[in-house]
Amino acid sequence: NAGVTQTPKFQVLKTGQSMTLQCAQDMNHNSMYWYRQDPGMGLRLIYYSASEGTTDKGEVPNGYNVSRLNKREFSLRLESAAPSQTSVYFCASSHLDHSGNTIYFGEGSWLTVV
């Protein structure tokens, strides 16, 4: 069972370059998320998608765009990368109901912008 799969695992970009982080889940979850993690900052929500066809801004959406391609896939795009976007990016998914909301994370994508 693959769970949440994100690619690439490592990427180095030059300032101004663009790239897309890909994410797919095989758990039939409705909700998907993109978080970034910086040292001492915890996990900050960039964008989320409550269900297929919807996306919403999180805490730190500036400089990013997302696409919920279908129920399985949720991509994150950096149109013009900046050094401040150097971070570890986690894609996640969950099935929300009244009993809980376990969030399942991918293994992370380490992005360096130089």
Place this chain on the structure above:
Amino acid sequence: GQSLEQPSEVTAVEGAIVQINCTYQTSGFYGLSWYQQHDGGAPTFLSYNALDGLEETGRFSSFLSRSDSYGYLLLQELQMKDSASYFCAVRDTGGFKTIFGAGTRLFVKA
């Protein structure tokens, strides 16, 4: 908006009990979760409290007081492998948005 506060670091000895506190401020509240993350790894789910009281899962327990906007994670019989970062997270009223605290780094000493 939402904010969560938890201590940045906690140190304890193997076999001991440690409590990691979390206070939160939210415009809406649907539940408090706890996640564990080892260095270089992804966060993994530990527990979830939607109602006041204690939830127990093996060596880990989590408590919630909604009236105090407060919760804690209790780790018993600490083991070296428990050295990790622990995050509390709040799910908002709409239920779709989950915000994390900055994390508590737990060091377990022999």
